[in-house]
Structure formats: structure tokens, C-alpha cells
Amino acid sequence: DHPNIVMGHGSGGKLSAELIDKIFVQRFRNPILDRMDDQAVLEIGGMRLAFTTDSFVVTPLFFPGGDIGHLAVNGTVNDLAMCGARPLYLSAAFILEEGLPTQDLARVVESMRDAANAANIQLVTGDTKVVNRGKGDKVFITTTGIGIVDRPTEMSADRAQPGDKVILSGFIGDHGITILSQREHLEFESDLKSDCAPLHSLVEAMLNEAEANGNIKGIRCMRDPTRGGVATVLNEIARKSHVGMRLHESSIPVRESVRGACEVLGLDPLYVANEGKLLAVVAPQIADQLIVRMRKHPLGTESQIIGEITGQPRDMVLMKTSIGGTRVVDVLFGEQMPRIC
Amino acid sequence: DHPNIVMGHGSGGKLSAELIDKIFVQRFRNPILDRMDDQAVLEIGGMRLAFTTDSFVVTPLFFPGGDIGHLAVNGTVNDLAMCGARPLYLSAAFILEEGLPTQDLARVVESMRDAANAANIQLVTGDTKVVNRGKGDKVFITTTGIGIVDRPTEMSADRAQPGDKVILSGFIGDHGITILSQREHLEFESDLKSDCAPLHSLVEAMLNEAEANGNIKGIRCMRDPTRGGVATVLNEIARKSHVGMRLHESSIPVRESVRGACEVLGLDPLYVANEGKLLAVVAPQIADQLIVRMRKHPLGTESQIIGEITGQPRDMVLMKTSIGGTRVVDVLFGEQMPRIC
Numbered sequence: 001d002h003p004n005i006v007m008g009h010g011s012g013g014k015l016s017a018e019l020i021d022k023i024f025v026q027r028f029r030n031p032i033l034d035r036m037d038d039q040a041v042l043e044i045g046g047m048r049l050a051f052t053t054d055s056f057v058v059t060p061l062f063f064p065g066g067d068i069g070h071l072a073v074n075g076t077v078n079d080l081a082m083c084g085a086r087p088l089y090l091s092a093a094f095i096l097e098e099g100l101p102t103q104d105l106a107r108v109v110e111s112m113r114d115a116a117n118a119a120n121i122q123l124v125t126g127d128t129k130v131v132n133r134g135k136g137d138k139v140f141i142t143t144t145g146i147g148i149v150d151r152p153t154e155m156s157a158d159r160a161q162p163g164d165k166v167i168l169s170g171f172i173g174d175h176g177i178t179i180l181s182q183r184e185h186l187e188f189e190s191d192l193k194s195d196c197a198p199l200h201s202l203v204e205a206m207l208n209e210a211e212a213n214g215n216i217k218g219i220r221c222m223r224d225p226t227r228g229g230v231a232t233v234l235n236e237i238a239r240k241s242h243v244g245m246r247l248h249e250s251s252i253p254v255r256e257s258v259r260g261a262c263e264v265l266g267l268d269p270l271y272v273a274n275e276g277k278l279l280a281v282v283a284p285q286i287a288d289q290l291i292v293r294m295r296k297h298p299l300g301t302e303s304q305i306i307g308e309i310t311g312q313p314r315d316m317v318l319m320k321t322s323i324g325g326t327r328v329v330d331v332l333f334g335e336q337m338p339r340i341c
Numbered sequence: 342d343h344p345n346i347v348m349g350h351g352s353g354g355k356l357s358a359e360l361i362d363k364i365f366v367q368r369f370r371n372p373i374l375d376r377m378d379d380q381a382v383l384e385i386g387g388m389r390l391a392f393t394t395d396s397f398v399v400t401p402l403f404f405p406g407g408d409i410g411h412l413a414v415n416g417t418v419n420d421l422a423m424c425g426a427r428p429l430y431l432s433a434a435f436i437l438e439e440g441l442p443t444q445d446l447a448r449v450v451e452s453m454r455d456a457a458n459a460a461n462i463q464l465v466t467g468d469t470k471v472v473n474r475g476k477g478d479k480v481f482i483t484t485t486g487i488g489i490v491d492r493p494t495e496m497s498a499d500r501a502q503p504g505d506k507v508i509l510s511g512f513i514g515d516h517g518i519t520i521l522s523q524r525e526h527l528e529f530e531s532d533l534k535s536d537c538a539p540l541h542s543l544v545e546a547m548l549n550e551a552e553a554n555g556n557i558k559g560i561r562c563m564r565d566p567t568r569g570g571v572a573t574v575l576n577e578i579a580r581k582s583h584v585g586m587r588l589h590e591s592s593i594p595v596r597e598s599v600r601g602a603c604e605v606l607g608l609d610p611l612y613v614a615n616e617g618k619l620l621a622v623v624a625p626q627i628a629d630q631l632i633v634r635m636r637k638h639p640l641g642t643e644s645q646i647i648g649e650i651t652g653q654p655r656d657m658v659l660m661k662t663s664i665g666g667t668r669v670v671d672v673l674f675g676e677q678m679p680r681i682c
């Protein structure tokens with residue numbers, strides 16, 4: 001009902017979801033796409049391959065904790081990892097704006113190389129287009145990844161069950177607040193940096209732990225809470241699984257600096273983007289062991305059980321607040337969300 | 342040696358090749374990328390999978406014979422087909438400019454759906470980002486494809502041998518001249534349209550023919566002569582294979598309308614982009630049979646042997662002109678090339 005595309009269509013909120021559904025999914029419709037997980041899982045010749053794509057359009061290109069190159073590699077590595085896939089191969093397509101300093105491009109490419117090496121993924125094919133000045137924004141990068149799912153995992157957003165626990169791997173909002181601070185030249189966040197990181201080895205540790213407990217299917221689903229933040233991803237899972245969810249605000253790790261910035265900016269950290277965090281819904285039998293294992297991993301030291309799946313009320317996320325009340329954690333429309341990509 | 346990116350870096354000519362080599366390939370370096378074919382061929386679990394990506398940034402979005410959606414699907418289908426792969430799965434990432442009419446987007450997506458159906462490829466995953474007005478150009482689409490190479494083909498640009506024949510599947514320059522005419526509001530090409538088309542079934546027919554002749558390895562290499570045109574692709578093959586090439590101008594099909602437009606615009610049709618043509622270097626023993634088979638296919642009715650591979654002079658393409666002389670068909674720097682993408 002929007003005759004024209006608005007910024008909110010890219011926010012990761014309700015407007016994004018509506019656009020994706022109405023314009024894209026309804027036309028492309030097929031059983032693999034319809035799952036709407038962070039990646040497609042393809043059965044080819046008896047193997048399960050994960051396949052995922054993301055465009056990166058972040059401003060500024062360079063920011064504390066990373067740059068568009070790190071993001072472009074790690075973002076795709078993470079969407080592969082979220083189904084338990086081992087990242088294998090990457091493609092990268094560049095849209096360069098006329099006038100981009102060649103040195104900036106080289107710096108971005110070096111970050112990509114380092115990130116690819118760190119994640120043990122090989123960049124095997126690419127593309128390079130140039131657009132006229134004013135028809136692009138320095139550099140846009142689209143990465144597409146292939147991974148292999150070589151364990152009997154069964155992860156999908158429709159598998160959460162009442163009694164399951166919700167796990168979060170660490171502090172939220174670091175990436176979004178870092179980008180916003182840079183963009184708005186806000187000074188209060190001098191020591192804050194993006195959490196951009198590849199999550200595949202944290203996921204591997206979790207799968208190992210679940211397997212050691214004889215319960216690999218106890219990991220029901222994983223998501224990296226990027227654009228729409230933790231709140232959006234949890235709402236998606238609640239709806240897809242047709243369950244309720246109850247969070248405990250006091251167990252959700254938010255840095256003081258992020259909390260402060262959110263207050264100043266009028267934002268809720270639950271809706272702010274992350275680039276190196278994961279949410280998992282897991283069977284209660286393995287939740288504590290997973291937390292122990294995750295905390296031993298450098299990217300999971302602050303891992304927490306932040307809530308649980310309930311039977312009622314379905315399709316909703318409720319949160320027990322720090323001061324003892326209960327509130328609905330809804331999906332936002334899009335316009336109210338911080339624009340960080 | 343360019344401190345900033347210039348339009349020529351996206352032309353498909355020498356400047357493009359230098360940028361790709363110096364900035365990207367030298368950093369990402371690995372044996373699969375280093376082949377520099379139109380697609381990577383991956384060995385996973387005993388299977389050979391083709392993997393390729395392209396961004397599409399064409400202006401205008403809609404043009405005679407197609408639109409950006411057709412291009413985005415067929416371009417990637419063709420890069421898969423050029424190694425003999427059967428197209429299987431596609432991803433599509435969209436970068437939308439704020440203000441884009443939603444109806445235009447829907448029209449593009451419908452074209453993509455139709456093109457995907459026609460090529461029997463399934464779109465299984467995607468991404469949607471929105472950039473501020475003036476930071477993009479209506480819509481950019483990056484498609485990435487996976488295909489399966491299920492025959493014992495061995496196609497690569499380094500396999501051309503003296504004595505091999507060079508095959509072209511039809512008229513050249515239609516796409517590039519159509520786009521230029523639209524962009525510059527030139528009127529002389531009222532009946533010309535883009536040749537945008539999926540080539541996988543033409544390739545399949547060629548592979549069947551080669552196989553029937555017991556010589557599937559006789560198809561040495563295939564390329565779709567997109568941005569840099571026929572001249573650029575043939576130079577790449579000559580260099581990669583370290584051979585010479587001799588073309589016969591009189592056998593290269595160029596429509597009168599394209600020839601006329603090229604004269605007016607000061608262009609050589611050999612450097613103008615195509616989106617539904619293929620070049621193949623093939624063993625002399627199967628060249629004639631291939632031509633017969635190709636001409637039976639709707640996309641190959643004007644197929645021709647346009648030249649042959651020679652031993653000397655190496656790394657060069659020479660052309661016997663219609664008036665009886667011989668000229669060098671060189672690679673262009675980039676600035677001299679028509680900008681059509």
C-alpha cells in the first residue's frame with residue numbers, strides 16, 4: 001500500500017517483511033524459498049548445501065570494530081552458520097561509484113581477504129560494476145555463500161516447542177549503536193565498537209556439545225539478530241513455530257554505553273542491529289551445557305538463557321521487565337527502527 | 342595508477358581486467374578463482390558444481406526485448422551454462438533506491454519469475470536493502486547461481502588449440518545498441534531489441550551433439566560476449582590459451598540496423614555487448630555438426646564459424662576484413678568502450 005519504496009522497507013521490521021512477502025515471495029514461491037530461514041538448504045546429489053546472499057550498503061564504509069568488507073564476509077558466513085553449515089565458498093559482487101578512492105577499495109578488499117581466511121571460506125568468483133557518480137554510494141558489496149551441512153541437524157524457525165530455552169550469545173546493540181554514532185557524529189560512544197564477527201566456530205562448538213549430549217536435534221533453530229535486532233527475530237520464531245515466548249529483561253546483556261546511547265536516541269536496544277551475536281532456541285535438557293560450552297568460546301563469554309518458549313499466548317513475545325512488570329515485545333513497523341544498513 | 346575509480350573500470354575492457362587483477366584477484370588468490378572463467382567450478386562431495394555471480398545496474402530498467410529482471414536471471418543462467426552446467430538454484434539480492442515505484446519493482450520481479458521458469462532455475466533465497474534517494478539508481482540486482490556439471494566436460498579459456506574453430510551463435514551488438522539508443526534517445530533503432538535470452542538449452546544441444554560424436558572434450562571453451570563484446574572475450578581466450586586467432590569479418594553476423602547505429606556512434610560492433618549470444622572454441626572434427634545442430638535451435642539460427650585458432654602470432658586476434666586486408670582486433674582500454682551496464 002506504499003506506492004513507492006520508503007527507507008522502512010529496508011529496516012528489517014514489519015514493513016520489510018511485508019515487502020518481501022508481497023512483492024517477492026508471492027511471485028517466486030517454491031517450497032525452499034517459502035521456509036524463509038536465513039539460508040536455503042538444498043539437497044543436491046545426497047548432500048545438504050546451505051546457500052545464502054546479502055547485500056551490504058553500510059555508511060560509513062569504515063567504523064570502529066570493522067568495515068563493509070568484514071561485514072560482507074561475516075554476514076554471509078553467519079547466515080550459513082545459522083543452519084549448522086560449515087562455510088565453504090563465497091562469491092562477491094561489487095558495485096562501485098565513480099570517484100571512489102582506489103585505496104579505499106583496496107582496504108575493503110584486504111578486510112574481506114582477512115575475514116575470509118579467518119572463517120576458512122574461499123572467495124572463488126566475483127563481479128565488478130561501476131555506476132556514475134551520484135548513482136551509488138562509494139561501494140555496495142553482495143556476497144553469496146555456499147556451505148555444507150554435514151551433521152544430522154534439523155534447524156528451522158518453525159521448530160520451537162513449549163519448554164525450550166532461548167539463548168543469546170552476548171551483549172546486544174553494539175553494531176547498530178556504533179554505526180549510528182559514527183553517522184550522526186555522536187561523541188558519547190568513544191570506546192564502543194561493532195561486534196562484527198564470524199559465528200561458525202561458536203555454532204560448531206554448540207553442535208559438538210549437543211551431539212555429545214546425544215541431542216543434536218535439541219538445537220531447534222538459530223538466527224543472527226541483524227537489522228531488526230533481537231526483538232524482530234524472536235517474533236519471527238514465535239510466529240513460525242506458533243508458540244509464545246517469555247523473556248527476562250534482567251538477563252539480556254546490554255552494555256552501559258549502549259543503554260546510555262539508546263536513551264539519548266530514544267531507541268530500544270532490543271531493536272538495534274548486531275553483527276556477531278546469535279540467538280538459539282534449544283531443548284531444556286541441553287540448555288545449561290550449551291551455555292557452559294558457549295562461555296568458553298571467545299565470542300560467547302557473555303552467553304545467557306534469556307527466556308523460554310511457552311504454549312500461550314501464541315505468536316507473541318512477552319518480557320518480564322527488570323522492575324517486575326510484563327510487556328509485549330512487538331514487531332515494529334519499520335519507520336521507528338534505527339537505520340543502520 | 343588510477344587514484345579513483347572511473348567508468349572505464351566497469352567497461353569490460355583492459356581497465357576492468359586490470360582492476361580485477363590488481364585489486365581483487367591478487368588479494369583473494371586461490372586456484373579456483375585464478376582460473377578466471379565465467380564461473381567457478383567447485384568439487385563438493387564428488388560432484389562438480391558451477392557457481393557464479395553478477396550485479397545488474399542497467400539504465401533504463403525497461404527496454405525493448407527485456408528489462409533488468411530478465412537480464413539478472415539470464416545473465417547468471419548464461420554464466421552457469423558456459424561451463425556446461427545445468428542451472429539449478431538462484432539467489433537474488435536487491436538494492437532499492439528510496440522512491441522507486443513499487444509497481445516497477447513488481448514488474449521487474451515478474452520478469453525474473455518468468456525468466457527463472459523459462460530457464461528451469463529456482464530462486465530459493467534473497468535479500469532486500471533500501472538506500473536513500475540519490476545513493477542508488479532505482480534498483481540494482483545481484484544474482485548468484487548454482488548449477489551442476491553432470492557430464493565429463495572440460496571447458497576453460499586455456500584449452501584452445503591451433504586448428505580449433507571459433508563459433509558464434511548469431512547477430513552481435515543487439516543488446517548494447519538497444520540500451521545506448523534508449524539512453525541517448527536515439528530514434529534510428531525503432532525495431533531493434535535486446536537479444537537477452539537464456540543459453541542453457543542451446544549449450545545442452547551442443548553438448549549432446551559433441552557427445553553423439555564421441556568428442557565432448559572437443560568443446561574447448563564457451564563464453565557469452567557481454568560487456569566487452571566479442572573482441573574482448575576472444576582476446577582473453579587467445580591469451581589464456583597462448584594461441585593466435587584469425588577471424589573472418591564477412592562471416593560475423595551484424596544486423597544492418599546495428600551496423601548503421603555503430604557508424605553514427607563511432608563504435609565497432611565487435612566491442613558492443615550481447616546478452617544472448619555465445620562464442621565457442623571447438624575441435625575442427627565437430628565444428629560443422631555443431632553448426633548444423635545449433636541452427637536448429639531457436640537461439641542459434643544464425644550460428645557461424647567465424648574464425649580459427651592459429652599457432653602464431655600468439656596471444657593475438659587478427660581479422661581478415663571484408664575488403665581483403667588484415668587487422669589486429671585488440672583489447673580496448675575501457676574509456677573507448679560503449680557504456681551499457
Ligand SMILES: Nc1ncnc2c1ncn2[C@@H]1O[C@H](COP(=O)(O)OP(=O)(O)OP(=O)(O)O)[C@@H](O)[C@H]1O
Nearest residue numbers: 020024025036037038054226227435466467468469
Ligand atoms: N528480494 C527477496 N526475494 C526473495 N526472498 C527474499 C528477498 N529478500 C529477503 N528474502 C528472504 O527473506 C528472509 C529474510 O531475509 P533477511 O535479509 O531479512 O534475512 P538475513 O539475511 O538473515 O538478515 P540481514 O539481511 O539483516 O542480514 C530470508 O529467507 C530471505 O531469503
Ligand SMILES: Nc1ncnc2c1ncn2[C@@H]1O[C@H](COP(=O)(O)OP(=O)(O)OP(=O)(O)O)[C@@H](O)[C@H]1O
Nearest residue numbers: 094125126127128361365366377378379395567568
Ligand atoms: N570483484 C571481483 N573479485 C574477484 N573476482 C572477480 C571480481 N570481479 C570479476 N571477477 C572475476 O573476473 C572474471 C571476469 O568477470 P566478468 O564479470 O567480466 O565476467 P562475466 O560475468 O562473464 O561478464 P559480465 O559481468 O559482463 O556478465 C570472472 O572470473 C570473475 O569471477
Ligand SMILES: [Mg+2]
Nearest residue numbers: 054075079226
Ligand atoms: Mg544476513
Ligand SMILES: [Mg+2]
Nearest residue numbers: 126127394395
Ligand atoms: Mg560478471
Ligand SMILES: [Mg+2]
Nearest residue numbers: 038079224226
Ligand atoms: Mg541472518
Ligand SMILES: [Mg+2]
Nearest residue numbers: 395416420567
Ligand atoms: Mg556475466
Ligand SMILES: [Mg+2]
Nearest residue numbers: 053054468469
Ligand atoms: Mg539478508
Ligand SMILES: [Mg+2]
Nearest residue numbers: 379420565567
Ligand atoms: Mg560471462
